[in-house]
Amino acid sequence: xxxxxxxxxxxxxxxxxxxxxxxxxxxxxxxxxxxxxxxxxxxxxxxxxxxxxxxxxxxxxxxxxxxxxxxxxxxxxxxxxxxxxxxxxxxxxxxxxxxxxxxxxxxxxxxxxxxxxxxxxxxxxxxxxxxxxxxxxxxxxxxxxxxxxxxxxxxxxxxxxxxxxxxxxxxxxxxxxxxxxxxxxxxxxxxxxxxxxxxxxxxxxxxxxxxxxxxxxxxxxxxxxxxxxxxxxxxxxxxxxxxxxxxxxxxxxxxxxxxxxxxxxxxxxxxxxxxxxxxxxxxxxxxxxxxxxxxxxxxxxxxxxxxxxxxxxxxxxxxxxxxxxxxxxxxxxxx
Amino acid sequence: xxxxxxxxxxxxxxxxxxxxxxxxxxxxxxxxxxxxxxxxxxxxxxxxxxxxxxxxxxxxxxxxxxxxxxxxxxxxxxxxxxxxxxxxxxxxxxxxxxxxxxxxxxxxxxxxxxxxxxxxxxxxxxxxxxxxxxxxxxxxxxxxxxxxxxxxxxxxxxxxxxxxxxxxxxxxxxxxxxxxxxxxxxxxxxxxxxxxxxxxxxxxxxxxxxxxxxxxxxx
Numbered sequence: 123x124x125x126x127x128x129x130x131x132x133x134x135x136x137x138x139x140x141x142x143x144x145x146x147x148x149x150x151x152x153x154x155x156x157x158x159x160x161x162x163x164x165x166x167x168x169x170x171x172x173x174x175x176x177x178x179x180x181x182x183x184x185x186x187x188x189x190x191x192x193x194x195x196x197x198x199x200x201x202x203x204x205x206x207x208x209x210x211x212x213x214x215x216x217x218x219x220x221x222x223x224x225x226x227x228x229x230x231x232x233x234x235x236x237x238x239x240x241x242x243x244x245x246x247x248x249x250x251x252x253x254x255x256x257x258x259x260x261x262x263x264x265x266x267x268x269x270x271x272x273x274x275x276x277x278x279x280x281x282x283x284x285x286x287x288x289x290x291x292x293x294x295x296x297x298x299x300x301x302x303x304x305x306x307x308x309x310x311x312x313x314x315x316x317x318x319x320x321x322x323x324x325x326x327x328x329x330x331x332x333x334x335x336x337x338x339x340x341x342x343x344x345x346x347x348x349x350x351x352x353x354x355x356x357x358x359x360x361x362x363x364x365x366x367x368x369x370x371x372x373x374x375x376x377x378x379x380x381x382x383x384x385x386x387x388x389x390x391x392x393x394x395x396x397x398x399x400x401x402x403x404x405x406x407x408x409x410x411x412x413x414x415x416x417x418x419x420x421x422x423x424x425x426x427x428x429x430x431x432x433x434x435x436x437x438x439x440x441x442x443x444x445x446x447x448x449x450x451x452x453x454x455x456x457x
Numbered sequence: 458x459x460x461x462x463x464x465x466x467x468x469x470x471x472x473x474x475x476x477x478x479x480x481x482x483x484x485x486x487x488x489x490x491x492x493x494x495x496x497x498x499x500x501x502x503x504x505x506x507x508x509x510x511x512x513x514x515x516x517x518x519x520x521x522x523x524x525x526x527x528x529x530x531x532x533x534x535x536x537x538x539x540x541x542x543x544x545x546x547x548x549x550x551x552x553x554x555x556x557x558x559x560x561x562x563x564x565x566x567x568x569x570x571x572x573x574x575x576x577x578x579x580x581x582x583x584x585x586x587x588x589x590x591x592x593x594x595x596x597x598x599x600x601x602x603x604x605x606x607x608x609x610x611x612x613x614x615x616x617x618x619x620x621x622x623x624x625x626x627x628x629x630x631x632x633x634x635x636x637x638x639x640x641x642x643x644x645x646x647x648x649x650x651x652x653x654x655x656x657x658x659x660x661x662x663x664x665x666x667x668x669x670x671x672x673x674x675x676x
Contacts, residue, residue, distance in 0.1 A: 215544055241530060264547055265540040265650040267642045269527045288527055292649055330548070330657045379500070379652040 125194040128230055128279035129172055130201065137167040139182035140192035147185030153178045172198050174229055199230030201281025207274045209287055211295045212384075213324050214331060214377060218294055219258040220247060220287075222274050235275045241268040266291050295381025297333060298322035300356070300373045305392035312365040315339075315392050318357035319373050322384070336374045336383060341367040342391075353378070368393045489662055491606065495599045496655035502592055503648040509585050510641045516582055517634045531635065537565050537643045540650040552661060553609045555654050560600045561612050562647050567593045569640055607662065 129135050139148045144164040150157040161168055169176060182192040203225050211218035220236060236257055238245040247257035270291065275284040300319040308314040317337060321328045332354065338347040341364050352358055363369060372386040514522040538561060550558070567590060574586045601611055 261544060263541050264544050265542060265646050265653075267539065267541060267639070267646045268530060271527065288525060329660055330653065332656060378656065379503075380649060 123193075125192075126197070127194055128197050128199060130280055131173060131198055132171055135167075135169040135172050135196070136163075137169070137180060137182070137194065137196075138192070139165045139167075142182070142184070142191055148191065149183045149185060149188075151181045151183070152176075172196075174198050177229075197230050197279075199228045199278065199280060200226070202228050202232055202276040202278055202283045204283050204285050205234070205274050205276045207272065207285050207287050209270075209272055209289065209294050211291075211381070212298050212322070213326050214295045214297075214381070215261060215264050216326050217258060217260040219250075219256055220272055220274075221253070221256040223255055224276065228278055228280070230278050230280065232276050232278045235277070237273045237275075239271045239273075240266070247272075261291070264291070292380040295377050297375045297377065297381075297384045298324045299384045299387040300335065300375050301387070303371070303373050303387045303390050305369070305371045305390045307392060307395040308359070309395055312394050312396055313361060313363050315360040315363050315369060315371070315394055316357070317360065317371055317373070317390075317392075319387065320356060322375060325375075332378045333375045334378050336376070337371070338374075338386070339363075339369050339371040341369050343367065363394045365394055366396045489659070491599065491603050492655055492658050492662060495596065495603055496652065496659065498592070498596045498599055499648050499651040499655065502589075502596060503645070503652070505589055505592060506641075506645055506648060509589050510645065512582060512585055513637070513641060516579065517637060521634060521638050526638075528635065528638070530639070531632075537569065537640070538562050539643065540646040542650075552607065552658060553604075555658065556600060556604050556607075556609060557612045559647075559651055559654055560597065560604065563593060563597045563600065564612075566640070566644050566647065567597060570644075573637065573640070603658075 127135075137150075139146065139150075142148060142165050144166065146165045148162075148165045150162065150167045157167065165182075167180065167182070177196055177198045180194050180196055181190060183189060184191050205222050205224055207220060207222045209218055209220040220238075222234060222236075224232065234255065236247050238247050238259055245259055245262075247259050250256040250258060269288050272287045272289075273284060274286075275282060299322060301322055303317065303319040305315050305317045308316050317339075319335070321333055325331070325333060334354070335352045335356070337350045337352065337358055339360055340347045348360075348362070350358060350360075360369075360371075369392055370389050371392065372389050374383045374386050376383045511522075520526045538558070540562065570586065570590050570593065574583060574590060604611055
């Protein structure tokens, strides 16, 4: 018959060889390897100040007959420290979830038990399959004056611990970050970037529970963020971007009235539209046959300006050039 | 006993809100605009309440001013209609019912706050309470205005005694403080609920509909 025993790190462990007398001749093995007699006190195995590496399978055999007299599985671990508990409603008004973990591992199996009390009622927090250290609760009532009290108890063979959270319904509301954030340059506008995003998919009812948003952006080369708070809509045009600089942009969401801001969304990068530098299309360049240049040649965007009622001729070309120069000057001015 | 009678009299006297004329300005702007204004008012009041509640709870002293204070709700007659509501029920409320619930709740709350005003000790607290009551009165009028402009009848005012006669007022100082604590809690919860109520109303009442109604009524 195999026993299982749990001992604390640093404890002194004495293993008896079953019903054998103290003065019987025995041999102990640890994971199949003989243990030196120096660790024995008679037929008892003494392990002082045990550490994690001493976890394993211990067997005791009668000296001459080599009969197996006793075996045990030793697991060295620690009693649980106070667990870390967090509760959050990212799907208001449907309900909330709580998730937990231990600040340090115990190295032995732990059992978690969660209880949720609302006033006098005990509510059931349904455990999620994945991740395992999480459970969710559906609100039965909204706009409650009574707080929720969540108690998490963790127990293992060496001890137990617990922690409690008490909160109001509205205090734990924190949406997930906005999704599908997209930032695009605006054609012919060197200082603009068009940003759009979507409500987080976990937010069930943006109609009755609208979200407001916080946008932050900065050019990669600077550390200071610009901020814009938006009370509705899921898009915004930045109009003061530095021309030609790559920007990093993020968005956060919050219920219009209650709770806290979400984490920042995934960052998106975008650079405002710039006029393509004009290539002097001399005869020589056109006759160049490098495949690279011909395949990557793009008509300069200024042709659009000139396209409107463009008349082929030197006059129109002069207009194009002027327009190009003006745009270039404008960009340089605002770098 | 005696104190109950005084309480009832005080409430009846202070709560005799006159029949509300529909606010001219809200009709001109349309219900959509005044719903927005009412929403803004609830947010403003919520903000004001935070300061007022902090001061008042400090006045009540511990344990009422402790952030973790989470007492059980005693089985006393609840004086104010609670903001707490079943989710599906709340969703399914008609515009009229939604507005009426808010109107009734704030009328009652205003009434109780005014009684409180007469009882508190410090001048600072009296001043804050008076200011808050004035703002709360504005909110009640604003909700009334929205209801009128949408053609809904105003709910009957809190004329009679707010609780069934014979129900005792707090028999001791501690329980009286508990009552005050819960009053502030209900007020806070209503303000937070109203924001959601008016959000919903904002989406459901397009100004165009109201303009038609106004024209039909000869404005």
